[in-house]
Amino acid sequence: MKQATALWLLLLALTALTTQASTLAAGMIVPLALAATFIKGQVVIDHFMALRHVAGILRWLVPAWLMLLLGLIAYAFTLNPN
Amino acid sequence: MNIAIALPTPQDRPGTLPGDLAMWFFIFAELLVFGVLFLAYAFARARNVELFDASQHNLDRLSGAINTALLITSSYFVVRAVDRIRHGASRACAAWLAAAMALGAAFLALKLVEFGGKFAAGITMSTNTFFMFYIGLGFFHFMHVVLGMVILGYVAVKAWQGGYSAADHTGVETGASYWHMVDLVWIVLFPLIYVMH
Numbered sequence: 508m509k510q511a512t513a514l515w516l517l518l519l520a521l522t523a524l525t526t527q528a529s530t531l532a533a534g535m536i537v538p539l540a541l542a543a544t545f546i547k548g549q550v551v552i553d554h555f556m557a558l559r560h561v562a563g564i565l566r567w568l569v570p571a572w573l574m575l576l577l578g579l580i581a582y583a584f585t586l587n588p589n
Numbered sequence: 590m591n592i593a594i595a596l597p598t599p600q601d602r603p604g605t606l607p608g609d610l611a612m613w614f615f616i617f618a619e620l621l622v623f624g625v626l627f628l629a630y631a632f633a634r635a636r637n638v639e640l641f642d643a644s645q646h647n648l649d650r651l652s653g654a655i656n657t658a659l660l661i662t663s664s665y666f667v668v669r670a671v672d673r674i675r676h677g678a679s680r681a682c683a684a685w686l687a688a689a690m691a692l693g694a695a696f697l698a699l700k701l702v703e704f705g706g707k708f709a710a711g712i713t714m715s716t717n718t719f720f721m722f723y724i725g726l727g728f729f730h731f732m733h734v735v736l737g738m739v740i741l742g743y744v745a746v747k748a749w750q751g752g753y754s755a756a757d758h759t760g761v762e763t764g765a766s767y768w769h770m771v772d773l774v775w776i777v778l779f780p781l782i783y784v785m786h
Contacts, residue, residue, distance in 0.1 A: 583631035
């Protein structure tokens with residue numbers, strides 16, 4: 508089926524978007540990069556790692572890692588040293 | 590080329606993790622370590638934003654993006670390898686794994702060029718905190734790519750020799766799971782170190 512190929516192209520497109528995000532206004536870079544990273548990570552976890560069919564807590568460990576990690580990174584980028 | 594490939598679904602063992610459970614505990618441990626290192630970078634940056642942002646300007650963002658594309662594509666090739674062995678095509682499985690390894694080798698070569706450029710410019714881990722993380726995290730991930738290629742190489746040779754079948758291919762799924770973890774970690778590392786400021 509064509510789903511894997513479509514997801515691979517989506518991942519490449521999101522990589523291009525992430526790379527271009529650095530040229531955006533300062534307030535847009537982090538939200539856009541994190542959103543793209545979340546989608547990319549979830550695609551790899553659910554479809555390439557095939558965790559979407561797994562039952563129980565083991566299905567959610569890696570998605571929870573991704574969500575917690577990106578959430579804490581987002582928080583760290585809001586901290587002002589001054 | 591047949592694009593009618595199936596995404597990995599361990600249909601013969603519904604509800605279970607693909608591959609060997611022991612590898613998954615190793616993957617969980619690896620993700621924990623990388624997660625702590627990523628958060629150390631993010632919170633260290635919060636204490637010295639100007640230094641981190643100025644240092645990040647010295648990175649080759651295009652090189653990082655190309656490396657991301659290489660790893661994502663190699664992961665896709667591994668998906669195709671798993672699909673082939675599920676259909677009993679062990680030689681095709683080995684060929685897709687070899688293609689994934691070739692992209693992994695290209696990743697390593699580009700990373701070496703990138704690091705070489707930094708070292709030639711006099712930048713080392715002791716230059717400042719940003720470059721300590723950039724080189725340290727990059728090298729740590731680099732070694733995981735090397736290990737992933739060793740695993741894929743072993744699986745590819747065994748597949749080529751007919752060591753897996755449509756009914757018994759846990760080893761292929763195990764190697765694939767590790768390689769996707771290496772890809773997943775880089776998917777976070779690239780925007781964190783190269784893009785976000």
